[in-house]
Amino acid sequence: MRAAVYDRYSTDAATLEVRDLDAPTPAPGQALIKVRAAGVNPVDWKAMAGYIDALFPAVFPVIPGWDVAGTVVAVGTDTPEFQVGDEVLGYARKHVLSGGTFAEYVAVDAVSLARKPASLSWEAAGALPLAGGTALRTIEALGDIDGKTVLIHAAAGGVGSLAVQIAVARGARVIGTASEANHDFVRSLGGEPVSYGDGLAERVLALAGGPVDAVADFVGGQRETTLAVLREGGRHASIADGSVEEFGGRAIWVRPDGAATAQLAALVDEGTLKVEIAQTFALDGVADAFAQSRSGHTRGKLVIVP
Missing domain, CATH: 3.90.180.10 (Medium-chain alcohol dehydrogenases, catalytic domain)
Known part of the structure; x- marks a missing residue:
């Protein structure tokens, strides 16, 4: 071969x-x-x-x-x-x-x-398992987010774009960081985009109308912003910052799990999730x-x- x-x-x-x-x-x-x-x-x-x-x-x-x-x-x-x-x-x-x-x-x-599922293209199926599993595990680590506001760092990336959709499907209001070129893409996923960079915490607080309930970090280097915008008692998780647990968060490393992959494939099949x-x-x-x-x-x- x-x-x-x-x-x-x-x-x-x-x-x-x-x-x-x-x-x-x-x-x-x-x-x-x-x-x-x-x-x-x-x-x-x-x-x-x-x-x-x-x-x-x-x-x-x-x-x-x-x-x-x-x-x-x-x-x-x-x-x-x-x-x-x-x-x-x-x-x-x-x-x-x-x-x-x-x-x-x-x-x-x-x-x-x-x-x-027959509805998944080969490309979408091949792209889904690790990124989708990481997104799913991270969103699950945030607990019940129905009716709550969630900030997602790197919302237009391979993992973040799936996490936005999963969080929206679970009833959350999602604010997602992205470059301005990707703002329309984040909106198409059901999220509310905000530009990253200097002043991010202030922009998030203004858009959210106050502290957010949960934060998912898919890029790293965002701990200061996360802690500045997270309400007291709120949950946060990161796939890229191992020190997150020192500040009350959850470090995520997804494991192979055929059942979780089947759950993700079903979400794509029903049109809830787009890759x-x-x-x-x-x-x-x-x-x-x-x-x-x-x-x-x-x-x-x-x-x-x-």
């Missing part, structure tokens, strides 16, 4: 190359997936740089990628949940960095997979996708289509 790989930690995109490798064999409890689409996430290039080695050590050569959508072509022993021909999606993170999803085939634990696709790339475009993701200015999701 063809796969994008790297042999050492590096911040240099030239480290990536496309090679022919043996396709994996599904272990007991796994399904072998023919990859149709795989979402790009910031953790992918951060992993290549060695930034998360303490959590997920590498077994080189590493195939990056933790999101997948595709067709089951084989199953391991005792994997009754799926059969050959099933269309699935999932957050395919393993305990080490090794056999990822930026390849023509990947072996994935069945418990990490969900069936793909914004910014751009797709072939396997030989993974380096370009990483560069785009690093820029921090992508609206929606980047997707690899092997």
